Amino acid sequence: xxxxxxxxxxxxxxxxxxxxxxxxxxxxxxxxxxxxxxxxxxxxxxxxxxxxxxxxxxxxxxxxxxxxxxxxxxxxxxxxxxxxxxxxxxxxxxxxxxxxxxxxxxxxxxxxxxxxxxxxxxxxxxxxxxx
Numbered sequence: 001x002x003x004x005x006x007x008x009x010x011x012x013x014x015x016x017x018x019x020x021x022x023x024x025x026x027x028x029x030x031x032x033x034x035x036x037x038x039x040x041x042x043x044x045x046x047x048x049x050x051x052x053x054x055x056x057x058x059x060x061x062x063x064x065x066x067x068x069x070x071x072x073x074x075x076x077x078x079x080x081x082x083x084x085x086x087x088x089x090x091x092x093x094x095x096x097x098x099x100x101x102x103x104x105x106x107x108x109x110x111x112x113x114x115x116x117x118x119x120x121x122x123x124x125x126x127x128x129x130x131x
Contacts (some may be wrong), residue, residue, distance in 0.1 A: 001026045002044060006037040006063065007052040007079070016050060019106050020113070034058035041067055046074060048113070053080035053087075061087075065094045077112050079104070 003026045007013040010032070017028045029044060031037035034057045037049075049067060053060040064076040077098030078091050091099045098112035 001047045002029070003027070003048045003050065004029045004031065004037060004040055004044070004046045005050045006031045006034070006055065006060070007050070008032055008055050009052070012052075016109070019109065020050075023106075023110060032056075034063050037063065041070075046071070048075040048077070050077045050079060050109075053078060053082060061091060061094060061096070064096055068095055077109075 003020055005013055005016050005020070005028060007016065007030075013030050013032065017030055020026050021028050026048075029040050029046075031040055032055075034055050037051070040046075041049075049064065051060040051064055055063070060078050060080065064078060068074050068076055075098075076096045077100060078096050079100045079102055080087060081102045083101040088099055100108055100112055
């Protein structure tokens with residue numbers, strides 16, 4: 001499975017990459033901005049995208065909406081610090097498969113990725129960061 005991680009924080013990006021590569025046996029690609037992610041997205045057929053919400057050049061939810069419209073089979077997970085009902089509802093409406101509130105633990109990420117692979121709806125994947 002090919003996974004794109006779009007996250008502005010280098011440490012988080014690298015930690016997620018290490019975890020995903022070793023837990024899920026995936027081929028992982030990294031981007032620190034919408035522009036970098038879009039460049040990779042144009043040339044590589046990704047199965048899953050983990051995207052931070054606040055990137056230097058755009059919002060993660062808008063990016064995921066755009067990319068899912070181009071690839072309806074794309075599994076998408078939004079990572080955000082915004083733990084509010086409006087954001088959760090917007091992600092749900094957009095068809096985002098997973099919604100993780102930072103800080104989240106790797107068990108929550110593993111669960112979101114596993115459930116997302118089976119195509120379950122985002123409502124079943126919402127974590128509020130209080131575990």
